[in-house]
Amino acid sequence: MNSLYLVGGNLVANAELRKRLGGRDPGVEIQMVVEDIFAGWKKDEAEVETEEKIVKNDDYIQEKFERNQLKITLKVFLHDFNVDNLKKAVNAALEQLKTDHVDNLFIAVPTDAVHVIGIGSGTGTGLVHTEALSSLQNVWSVVEEMIGAGRVGGAGLCDLRPSAFISLYNQATVKPTSIQVNLKSCCVVPEELTEFAKLNKVTLLTHSDPEELLPEDSLRILLYPHLQREAGHFSANWISRYLVQVKDRGVLMDKRYLIHLTK
Structure with a gap:
């Protein structure tokens, strides 16, 4: 088994898990989700060369709505600037949601680049910075293709x-x-960013996601009871989280994590 694709349950509908998650930040939330996904899972030794999909089945009846009644927001957390992983993350979400588009897409700064182009990382000069910014622009070009194809309504970036x-923004x-x-990482929104957003009518939002949503040390601890010595060989290529809201009610109907792990 070289890869694992994890599909979490609906955190809105899971009353027991929602109660345990009360007041927890997203970093703790996703660890509890992974624990919940693996509960009762038995590793199949016969499938060592394949990808295994582990789905947390929901045992509730979901009210049906027309797609135009819903607002779907997807946030993708990439490990690096691999554009294929971005495509896979979006495609996986669309398949799980059984829809052909999401209304909003957010791209978090890839874990490997937080210290280079992330907020609070300095002024930004040198070859490493230039390469990271070029790689980010490549990622954004894929987002532009998705918007052009109607798979994404609008998109934004994070941190x-x-x-x-x-x-x-100027090159896009x-x-x-x-x-x-x-705001935990930078205390206040930089004035330069605030002014630019206002001038260009860019919506400025805040969030509470940590810089690294699922650190490898935490992942190893979560996987060890199920994979033993193999646990340390897995890392998250991408993580996505989607929210489904009913527009006219302003009610959150579905919140779910999708995670792809590889050796």
């Missing part, structure tokens, strides 16, 4: 250093419509 966001053909900022 980028102001100069990096402004540079990408399809402009980011929003940017999310974690």
Whole structure:
């Protein structure tokens, strides 16, 4: 088994898990979700060369709505700038949601680049910074393709250093419509970013996701009871989280994590 695809249950409908999650930040939340996914799972030794899909089945009846009654927001957390992983993350969400598009897509700064172009990481100079910004622009070009194909309505970025966001915005053909900022990491939104967002009508939002949603040390601890010595060989290529809201009610109907792990 070289990879695992994990599909979490609906956190809105799971009353027991929702009670345990009360007041927890997303970093703790996803660890509890992974534990919940693996509960009762038995490793199949016969499938060592294949990908295994582990789904947390929901045992509730979901009210049906027309697609135009729903607002779907997807956030993708990439490990690096691999554009194929972005495509896989979006495709997996669309398949799980049984829809052909999401209304909003947010791209978090890849874990490997947080210290280079993430908010609070400095002024941004040198070859490493230039390469990271170029890689981010490649990722954004894929987002633009998705928007052009109607698979994504609008898209935004998260926790980028102001100069990096402004540079990408100015070069983009399809402009980011929003940017999310974690106030825990920067205390206040940088004035440069606030002014730019206001001038260009970019929606400025805040969030509470940690810089690294599922650290490898935490993942290893979660996997060890099920995979033993193999646990340390797995890492998350991508994690996505989607929210499904009923527009006219303003009610959250579905919240779910999808995680792809590989050796």
